[in-house]
Amino acid sequence: MLRLRKAKSAVPNRDAAGDRLPRHIAIIMDGNGRWAQQRMLPRTAGHRAGVGAVRKTVEYCLSKGIQALTLFAFSSENWRRPAQEVSLLMELFIASLEQETEKLHENGVKLRVIGERGAFADKLQARISASEELTSQNRRLDLTIAANYGGRWDIVQAARRVAQDVENRLLSASEIDTARFECHLALSDLPEPDLFIRTGGERRISNFLLWQLAYTELYFTPVLWPDFDETVLDAALEDYAGRQRRFGCTGEQVEDSTPG
Ligand code: FPP
Numbered sequence: 356m357l358r359l360r361k362a363k364s365a366v367p368n369r370d371a372a373g374d375r376l377p378r379h380i381a382i383i384m385d386g387n388g389r390w391a392q393q394r395m396l397p398r399t400a401g402h403r404a405g406v407g408a409v410r411k412t413v414e415y416c417l418s419k420g421i422q423a424l425t426l427f428a429f430s431s432e433n434w435r436r437p438a439q440e441v442s443l444l445m446e447l448f449i450a451s452l453e454q455e456t457e458k459l460h461e462n463g464v465k466l467r468v469i470g471e472r473g474a475f476a477d478k479l480q481a482r483i484s485a486s487e488e489l490t491s492q493n494r495r496l497d498l499t500i501a502a503n504y505g506g507r508w509d510i511v512q513a514a515r516r517v518a519q520d521v522e523n524r525l526l527s528a529s530e531i532d533t534a535r536f537e538c539h540l541a542l543s544d545l546p547e548p549d550l551f552i553r554t555g556g557e558r559r560i561s562n563f564l565l566w567q568l569a570y571t572e573l574y575f576t577p578v579l580w581p582d583f584d585e586t587v588l589d590a591a592l593e594d595y596a597g598r599q600r601r602f603g604c605t606g607e608q609v610e611d612s613t614p615g
Contacts, residue, residue: 370419374596377549379423379497380416381571383563384408385555386579393579399443404581406451415585416496417462419592423497423545427563431471431505448502449479456486463495469541470504497545504541506565513539540566547571550595554580554587572598 368376384405391401409426416424429444436444459466468483475483516539520526526535537543541564548564548571556577560568574591576583599609 368420368422370592374592376419376592377421377572377595378546379425379548380421380550380552381425381427381548381564381568382412382551383427383553383555383561384580384583385553385557387581389555390579390581398440401579401581402440402444402447406447408581408583409451410455411584412588413459413464413496413498415588417464421496423499423548425469425499425501425542425548425564427501427504427561429470429502429504430562431503431508432562434474434503445476445479448500449482452482452486456489459486459498460490460493463493464490464498465493465496466490466498466500468500468502469509470502471508472503474503499542499545501541501563505562506560507562509541509564510566513537537566542567549600550574550591552576552588552591554578554583570600570602572600 368378370376387401387405388398389401390404391398394400412426413424428448433444434441456466466486468487472480472483513536517526517531517536521528521531547567547569551560551563551568551571552574553559554576556575558575572595574594576587576591578587599606
């Protein structure tokens with residue numbers, strides 16, 4: 356049975372003032388290391404401070420009525436970092452799941468992790484599964500943590516599954532189209548990100564959600580991730596609300612189809 360992605364042209368999300376709000380925000384949380392170095396602290400102190408910014412961001416998204424938040428916590432390439440930093444990041448991940456899952460659950464947050472989790476220690480994999488299971492029925496906010504994730508990996512694993520469907524004669528090669536392909540990608544059950552934010556001053560996608568960001572509005576801020584707060588998110592939301600999303604149409608077509 357093929358799963359097809361939800362319709363992308365759902366009614367836009369709006370805040371209390373009527374401004375357009377993203378339904379789905381995706382964030383590259385960059386700058387932890389520099390934040391720590393500026394304070395003469397080890398890089399790991401920046402990651403610890405970064406967890407606090409994750410907490411604040413989730414709370415703020417809940418209060419604003421954002422439906423989905425996807426955070427890039429660890430890329431497929433981050434294994435190249437010094438072993439001590441990688442192991443601290445893994446410990447932080449486990450500790451955060453242990454400390455925060457109950458609270459996420461109470462607040463109606465559905466947590467999931469995307470990426471190749473088979474590379475993680477058994478303890479972390481078990482902790483991820485337990486958190487996902489506990490929160491699986493929640494509907495208020497879809498919180499996705501991308502861990503050992505890479506956009507190219509995501510596309511390749513989807514291609515492998517489509518090839519499997521062809522091998523099993525569920526599909527012929529000529530029937531492969533965008534909808535049949537993307538239903539195998541991570542996040543296929545969510546609307547694509549409306550707004551992408553990268554902190555830390557770099558202006559790159561860095562192998563994050565390559566397919567899913569095709570029409571996403573991009574926002575870059577020099578603020579380092581541990582300093583990310585409501586004010587910075589508000590600035591990003593304001594910028595987003597002022598953009599015209601055309602999805603290939605003309606500006607006039609978009610204006611004609613926009614209510615009031
Ligand atoms: C990038 O900053 C940040 C990371 C590679 C890790 C992000 C992890 C966290 C915020 C904490 C754990 C998250 C969860 C969801 C529990 P960087 O180290 O590349 O900073 P730099 O560019 O200044 O060196």
